[in-house]
Structures are given as structure tokens and as C-alpha cells.
Amino acid sequence: MSRVEDKKIALLRGINVGGHRPVRMLDLKQIALDLGYFNIKTYLQSGNLLFQSDASNAQIEQDLSASLAAHYPFDIPVIVRDAAMWNQVVAENPFKGEDFDHKQLHVCFVQKSVPLQALLNPFKEKFAPDRLGCGNRALYIRYDGVSHRSKLNLQFLEKQLGSKCTARNWRSLLKIQSMLT
The missing domain is CATH 3.30.70.1280 (SP0830-like domains)
Structure with a gap:
């Protein structure tokens, strides 16, 4: 087992x-x-x-x-x-309970352990109407439009966090979670 x-x-x-x-x-x-x-x-x-x-x-x-x-x-x-960390990322979604298109919610995984909230708080309003939430070594980005047109992108996040990052949309996160069982 x-x-x-x-x-x-x-x-x-x-x-x-x-x-x-x-x-x-x-x-x-x-x-x-x-x-x-x-x-x-x-x-x-x-x-x-x-x-x-x-x-x-x-x-x-x-x-x-x-x-x-x-x-x-x-x-x-x-x-x-x-798998435990993956399940935690799904559970910590700050946008759960809201109606959203799963393609517009992305989770950005951060390689290093860094103080996400403290580093990104100054930028939350700068990217409106895109919305940013923080979890444990993961960021939740709810794009108002198309993600690749947003200035809230991986290059910006890596520069601010000093860490490599990669993102997946919410639909992919849930599919991967189902594959873990």
C-alpha cells in the first residue's frame, strides 16, 4: 500500500x-x-x-x-x-465558493519557501481587475481576461519572489488531484 x-x-x-x-x-x-x-x-x-x-x-x-x-x-x-501538499493547495483556494471560469483561475507554484503574502501585498491592487491570493508556497491568480495578456505573469512573480515558479489552471489542478487517488 x-x-x-x-x-x-x-x-x-x-x-x-x-x-x-x-x-x-x-x-x-x-x-x-x-x-x-x-x-x-x-x-x-x-x-x-x-x-x-x-x-x-x-x-x-x-x-x-x-x-x-x-x-x-x-x-x-x-x-x-x-499528494498531501497538492490537496492542501486545492483546499486553500481563496476563491472557492465564488463563481468563476476554471480557465481563468491559475495556481502558481513557487519553488522556494518565501513569505508570499508579505512580498506580494503591495502589488494586489496594481493588477486589478486580476485578483491575487496567497497560500502555502502557492499563489492563486484569478484573471479577469486572458491570462497571457496580464502583466501578472510568471516573469514578474519570479522577479518579486526570487524563486522559480510555474502555473497550472484550476481545471488541470483538479484533474491531477483526481489522478492521485
Whole structure:
């Protein structure tokens, strides 16, 4: 029987976007298998890797990053969460109970542990009507329009937080959560 902390999600940033930085999911599965991970699944082509491992999240980030660097000529930031952390992110959604389009709510995962609320409070009003909420090592961004047109983007967040980030929309978060059971 597997423990919930053995179930992991690795989020790869910036792959397979508009034909740039291509990574085949079959190759990603093989890399994970070579690293000793098991029960490996992917979701979509955007770098969502689900698997089991008894290694720490930090160790997996390090090992997977190194293996990806050996296979690809471009940097691929990796952020790992275990199933318990994933469920916490879903539960902490500051916009739950509100009516919203799941494509307009994105969760931004932050690699380092940083004081999200303190660092981002000064910017909350600057990006209105987009809305920003903070959780535990995750930010919730509710876009008023199309996310790629917002100034509240990953580049801005990484600069303010001093950490690599990657985002997934709410629909993807819930689908990945269902795949963890």
C-alpha cells in the first residue's frame, strides 16, 4: 500500500509551448523510470508528471533537473509537490465558493519557501481587475481576461519572489488531484 507522501507531482515549466522547448512525454516517463520512480503517469503535454518515490521533494527536484539537463539543451525548471501538499493547495483556494471560469483561475507554484503574502501585498491592487491570493508556497491568480495578456505573469512573480515558479489552471489542478487517488 502506498503512502500519500510517496505520491509526487513534478511540474516542468515552459515545455511544449507553441512548439518551443519540446519534451516528449514518453521520454519524460523513461527519464523518471531511469531515476527509480514508479507508477508513472503524465497529464497533458505541458509537463505534469505523476509518480511514486520515497525520495524527498527537494532531492527529486535536484535529480530530475540534472537528468533533464543531460537530455535537453535548454533549462527546464522543476517543482515537486507530494499528494498531501497538492490537496492542501486545492483546499486553500481563496476563491472557492465564488463563481468563476476554471480557465481563468491559475495556481502558481513557487519553488522556494518565501513569505508570499508579505512580498506580494503591495502589488494586489496594481493588477486589478486580476485578483491575487496567497497560500502555502502557492499563489492563486484569478484573471479577469486572458491570462497571457496580464502583466501578472510568471516573469514578474519570479522577479518579486526570487524563486522559480510555474502555473497550472484550476481545471488541470483538479484533474491531477483526481489522478492521485
